[in-house]
Amino acid sequence: MNYSKRAFALTASAALAALPVFAQQTTPSAEDTVELDAFVVTEMADFADQAILGTTPVAFTTFDKEQITKELGSRDIPLVLNSAPSIYATEDSGGAGDARVNVRGFSQRNVAIMINGVPTNDMENGWLYWSNWDGLGDVSQSIQLQRGLSNTSLPMPSIGGTLNIITDPSASEAGGSVKTEFGSDSFWKVTGVFNTGILEDKFALTVGAVHKEGDGKFDYGWTKGEGYYLGATWFVNDTNRLELYGIAAPQQHGQRFDANIAVWSAKEAKKLGYTDAQIAAVERFNNSPRFYGSGPVDAGFDFNSNAAPVDPSYTGQQYYWGGLHNRYDANFMNERVNYFNKPQVNLNWFSELSDNAKLATVFYWSGGEGGGSGTYGSIQRYAEGTSLVQNYDWNATIERNQNRTPDANGELSSYGILRNSNNEQNTYGIISKLTYDFSDEVSVTAGVDWRTAEIDHYREVRDLLGGDYYWYTGNDFDTTDAQRKKRLGDKIAYFNTNTVDWLGLFVTSKYNSGPIDAFGTVGYSNIDYSYLDHFTDVGGGEKLYAEANGLDGAQIKGGISYEFSEQFSAFVNAGYVDRAPIFDGAIDDSTGQLVPDPTNETYTSVEIGARWATPSENFWISANAYFTTWRDLTGTDVDEQADIVTYQRGINSDYNGIEIEAAYAMNEWVRFDAAASFGDWTYVSDVDYTQYTISTRQQLPSNGDMLYLDGIKVGDQPQTQLAYAVTFFPTDGLSIKLQGRSYSNYYADWDVFTRNNPNDREQSWKIPSYTVFDLHVYYDIPAEFGPFDVSLFAHVFNLLDETYVSDASDNSQYEGLPVGLAGTESHTAQSAGVFFGQKLNWNIGARLRF
Template identity: 30%
Template sequence: MKKMYIAMVVSLMSAIAFSQGTITGTVLDGELNEPLPGASVVVEGTKTGASTDFDGNFTLEVSEDSGTLVFSYIGFVTKKVSFTSMGSIGEIVLQPDAEELEGVVVIGSGLIDLAEKRNTPVAVSTITKSVIQEKAVGNVEVPEIIKSTPSAFVSGQTGFGDSQLFLRGFDQINIATLLNGQPVNGMEDGRVYWSNWAGIADIANGVQVQRGLGSSRLAISSVGGTINLVMKSAEREKGGFVRMMGANDSYFKTTASYDSGINDKGWSFSVLLDHWQGHRKWAEGTFGSGQTYYFAAGYKPNDTHAFNVLLTGAPQQHGQRWSQSEEILEANPKFNQHWGFTEDGIESERTNYYHKPVFNFNWDYTISENSELATVAYASWGRGGGTGPRGFGRIRTADPDGDGPLFGQVDYAAIQAQNTAAGTGGSRDDVYIRRSSVNNHQWYGLVSNFNTQLNDRINFSFGTDLRFYTGDHFRQVADLYGLTGWTGDRPDGATVTETYNPTPWASLFNFADEGQRIDYDYSENINYQGIFSQIEYAADRFTVYAQGALSNQSYQRTGRFEGEGLGESEKLAKIGYNLKAGWSFDIAENHKIFSNVGYYSRQPFLDNIFVNIRESNDIFDNPEVDNEEITGIEVGYKYFSGGFKANFNFYITDWDNRVITGTDVDENGTPDDDSDDIFLNIFDRGVRQIHRGAELDLEYNIQGKLRVNGYLSAGSWQFDGTSDVAIYNDDTGQLVSENPGTNREGVKVTNAPQFTAGLSFRYQALEALSFDGNLNYFDRLWLNDGASVQVENVGYLDSYSLTDLGVTYNFALGENQLSLRGNVFNLFDEVRIQQSDRFGLFNTNGITYNVSLRYNF
């Protein structure tokens, strides 16, 4: 019996000894090839973990002889490594954030020009998926997370999706925006409407901001920089999440997403659905609502081919606020004169509504070990527009402050009674309707790129960029408010009786036919063909590259109103090109210098070619509108050691022969009577701007627990020389005045601050608890003096700072996770004027907050 007892004890101890053991290893920084102290090592699905020591080594006691280790470090890609025995697992290499963005590109990697794919550096900042999911969701938009990068400025307008982005003093018209490698900027005018991309935060794997020349090989001109929006494809990993969010001003958002993972036949599927709505975005009358849908299917039949098809869209509608005078903002910063109450609730005469389904098909073809071909065919169908008043019979409620600067709200009940009594009305009668300015388009394109590694040191690529675009522009009646018809807004004098609901879903198929359109009706056709190429030589310490692109773009307008540009215009074609080159040199261990230079000959936007795009087929021909000329030079220095990184950049951008268009109103000597106002179109041609500046950004990781980032940027952006100004009557197209040789020498560029600084941090307080925040400072934002064309400096706005804070707590629910996230933006409620224009002043949003609960499975 005693022998049996001893045998049982020995057997039990052997089993315990067999099931317990030690795993060791070393964690390295993949960029610096140095030990990574403070990295976290955890056995997946348990709380068993350890941290690496100063030399990157770790020792971990485990109770199973097989499993998976999870390695993580702030600012680096999380990595999973399986083990099947005890002992050393060797070196584990973690890649930094920049590589994280490259690593999540499952398909289309040959088209998305990430900075890391080229050895010669550019000035770049990367925002990873985790940061986007934490900060750019709900009532905060994607441009907001870009503000904490050097020389970036986001003007947070007070309507959902109305933010404006600036890089190095250039607005988003002159910042190339790419979605999975396909161009996003409008073909007609270069604009990016972030309201159309409200769902990008939910489906983005990352955003990369390349300031200045950037690394894009496409035949596009990045005057201020390039923004790469990396959208997820059908995910190869199985899982999903459900998230609910609440925020100030009755904002609510709910999202559900699921990825099937790749099956044994090579198929994978992903779906995401989302709905949001808000009573207002801080300012009065800026309600909003919308949805996001995303469907993707991937197929990888073998190691040679990979396919992905997706359909996504973000239909939305939101009330807007136009610029306000400083006097009004001082009386009530949230004031908005464009809204009122109807039986259905809040209605805004200024409502933006749009629905832009986007479809693309990706094909990645691995030709050989050294060569690949990546192709995307895409299409988008934009439907929607913006509403506004028509007629001079607007009625308002009583002024809220008596004789003060504020207006009353739009009194829709009184307008209804007035219009019902009138019966029918025209544009100059004492009646009031709401019209929609419709902007429908069809856009088809293809981008293809062949890349080959010629030898160990030389990489070569060649590709093509094709685009076919048609934009339809007209006005239709959104609401007659009791009128039986609307007259006087058509050249044939016909009465319009149909109305069209200004909502994003209705706008897909329900818009006015030619017989029910008012004010103007025309189309624009733009065809674009481009080729591009790059070659790079990379030795051990030295790299050099050259890029070139050539494009042809044709323009044609088709008018449909008799006497207002009827029929097709002359077809005009323009050739454009760009050339870029650069080099880098590792001057010593952890020290690198680089330089890039580029020249662009950019075709003018279609809106700058026609004398009066809404009313005429006439093209400027005396003189003809020539290409814009952009020259960019930048030099940089990079230092990295341990957990510290520093980047310094100096740049000069010379932008010549620019065309600036604008509008104005001649009150005809009667400022209180809108009925005789004359609306004007302004063409400022031959404009030259020179932007100079320096940027410094720093990053410091402390033992894997704290990451601190800082930046500083200073610029001198101003006009140079003279330009030719012509002002036209918007209704007749007649030349009102001409001012050749208008002197703009030394006039500062407005709309963006020429000095910015910031500090941000992320602190992992506990394994499940983290804190983050940022402070941004803005100064030297020059004022617009209110003139049609500014010819002198009038000072700048007061400097201001914004503070944001966030906290995340993760709960373990078995193998799944529940995350609680809270954000406070503009913590100290700094309500400051942050931008000026010729008609008034914009102010910052006040304090904004949101709280979300996300269940990952």
């Protein structure tokens, strides 16, 4: 970011933040404290642009603290959202924190995810890893998912929706709670939260801590982690309040790759049309390098090809998080381990400048340190016919490294090692919103959203597997043998530093008069990217550097709702977003080269909806329809072996659908809930692409190269979804909820770059429809236990032990049978790589409040 824009951002933020003057240093009375406590909740929800039922003209679903408490059950946060329409969240591989969520056919790269109104998506590519937020569900006051463009004022891409998590404000009453949980696969977790209450009518503090461990939901899929939370409030005076929030969740867990269906289960493979010859073909190829993510036939649903036993006599330590550590278990070794800690700290300043003006400012920092492990170099594999079904033979690898001829210094160079792919980042930001009420009906909010991030990407030596060093010559700045000997913690493969500087400006106007509520938002964003390659010498000792500056984006959106009566209301909203490219759309992160002619993507959206309720609100139903276009999607595909990089521009797709939600409280003992969504998400045009050589950056001649996408359905989320539940309240404090979900019209995820054959117009593999049920039991025991309140809970997920495919990749390069082998056809179950959904699993526990 150039200095003039950085100075402008800081000046604008400081100007907004400096407006209040602490002139009234009065201490709130007891009556004032009650008002201030209400002010806490209202201001945070307002700052985070949370939608209000019957008022905000957008489609949304809110999960309050009670629902989160009764249904989440130590799962990743997105999994509680599956009862809402057009939301599809899965556990993916089943690793702790590896969940993903799609909204209206868009992955979470295009869903704005915020904590207390602060964006948390990766500033380079929009992704988010839920393992970074373990324990957040325990301190969440509410989770709201606004589908579509939403009413969020920040000018950030949120075409799929906006997920906003609000944590508990500091409690006004002293007390706390301790919760213990146990579950399948030796899982256990303990959570403690303590509140000071209001101290001296001015201060309040909430602290929380979480610890969890477990063997994992698949072989060698162990999990271990902690979570920490702090929330503090200081009532400076009647008109100013400061809040400090901090959260961190360092964790580690084993991971695994997807596999061919026949690897998981030969029985399921035959159900899906495999022939005996195709199953035999999977068996023959399971030790081929092409099948490094697969395994032998019928290995079982708990199979993990990315870990294997190791002789405990090997005591070599592993390097990560800046130090040496012992393996999680001396008897096995994981190829794939995820480890990360992403703390976030917010300092919030809420101020009433006058009866008509208020200011809300958040200063925040988000760090990040960690990554994932894998192999590097030559690793020994188990020979065919051995009793072990894993991919790698760690003992043979260690033996080969240790038997290598020593160098002149008597040291051993490892043939193959374990490496870490690391990400270290620091993000600083300011969001400031100044709101002025021109009248009881009209208010205007103007604000600034400034963020800057520096991210290091590199690989490092994790485990030398019996050797003393790994010989690496890929760093141009290593000029001696000593420098090329890479030991534990030394960087290999790549080392890049990326920066992202973001400046957003926005103005939102709201109107409320009688039955009419409306809002309108305009926003502008400007992004600068830079890339520095620490391994590549471009001449004279100068490192490879690239920057892309002044990438602009804009948005305009608005909506109006009308309350025809106390029972019936309707809304309409529309918007247009011009989105600047993500990092890889401007700078090719794998080569460090500028992308030719980076282009903006555009979204347009129109949505209409209505809600009707009975006078007693014991029955309500809401429905909405949306019409969304996504234009000029860009992408990059790198083939380093062929020395070719491919750029595509102008991919277009349409997303249309209907969503319905309803609830009926029959009486005080029974309640019914239902949600349904019917989508039609399709690519609508073929596009051409261009190719360049990586080494020379010369454009290759075009032969009419095209990607043939027109009419192909969007994959990775079911386009028809149903959710339904019945809840019983047989006695005071007891609820029993049976929840079901049915999915169909589900096309496997697919890569647009594979669609380069004009004769291939078939849809990706259609995943079989499935239904799954969960059971949730929660009991607030009414009996007295002195100063304590006791709650018991139990969850059974996949109650009927259904077997189903939850995630799939069409024509998988590594896990699918090659087209033509044993009669395998394209876009079929045989050519896919999949994960199956988790079998029946459970979680039980107790909570003690004091």
